[in-house]
Amino acid sequence: MTTPLLQLRDLNKHFRLPAPLFTPRPLLRAIDGVDLDLMAGETLGLVGESGCGKSTLARTVIRLHEPTSGQILFDGEDVSSVPERELKGLRRRVQMIFQDPYASLNPRMSVADLIAEPLEIAKIGTPAERRKKVADLLDRVGLPRDAGARFAHEFSGGQRQRLGIARAIALEPDLVICDEPISALDVSVQAQVVNMLEDLQADLGLTYLFITHDLSMVRHISDRIGVMYLGKIVELATSAELYHRPSHPYTQALLASIPVPDPEAARPNAPMVGEIPSPIDIPSGCRFRTRCPLAKPICAEAEPPLEDIGGGHLSACHFASELAQESTGAQPHNQERTS
Incomplete structure (x- = not known):
């Protein structure tokens, strides 16, 4: 039987919230015992209301949040407790596309420097080779090769998200975590970005954890849905x-x-009522x-x-x-x- 690329076993991420002096600090259980397998080459969609823990799960998997307990097994290796200084190998193989491309791109760095930065950190290639790699990545995500001389604020929202995708695939990772990568984009641009992600997956053999609240889009792109x-x-x-x-x-x-286009259409179930309870x-x-x-x-x-x-x-x-x-x-x- 093939071993999953990513395995989560009873994964928990809890936060202690501030409280008045001499008062117990409340515990917020953002991730509360998640078991999940993600096979190499597949796209696993993750859906749910805002506040259900999707983004916290993504950030915990990549160790931007430290797990409270449980295991994160990547390619069979437990990386849930690997020291921070040893995480470079994991982050070379696991990259993330963030919801807000502008907030995740340094406005003081040129596009070429932004995309080349992961290559420099990983000490991949000479400066000339990195410049060529950046031009190739820009071409791959549908941007002009000379866009590297510009800055992120000079691009539209959809183009900035393409820059974020180019940066995420620069190290040729095995797993890309897509944290609501299309929620801030126009509908027509969403379709273009999703189609591009599918092309990149086919060309590069990527595995996606695709987090979204768009139930129509996740149905299109995902092999399985959680x-x-x-x-x-x-x-x-x-x-x-x-x-x-x-x-x-x-x-x-x-x-x-x-x-649905027809407001009179019968629905098999009534939408839910009320608000999601507090994770506290x-x-x-x-x-x-x-x-x-x-x-x-x-x-x-x-x-x-x-x-x-x-x-x-x-x-x-x-x-x-x-x-x-x-x-x-x-x-x-x-x-x-x-x-």
């Missing part, structure tokens, strides 16, 4: 399976909230029960484990099998290229 709620994975399945047979009430509510005060039992229309007494008493309900479809709901059978699903999965 659904997060209050720091936990509550459902995980192939893209087609998740949209056809959602088995968790939270997933069903997310899918029901996708805008997580409900007992099933953490979705306070907003779930199907909640029963057992939901408050016992937390449902993430279990396989058939064919690798994982769900953390006491009634997952019944819900999967009743679900009418969505439209057939479309693997066509985004236009």
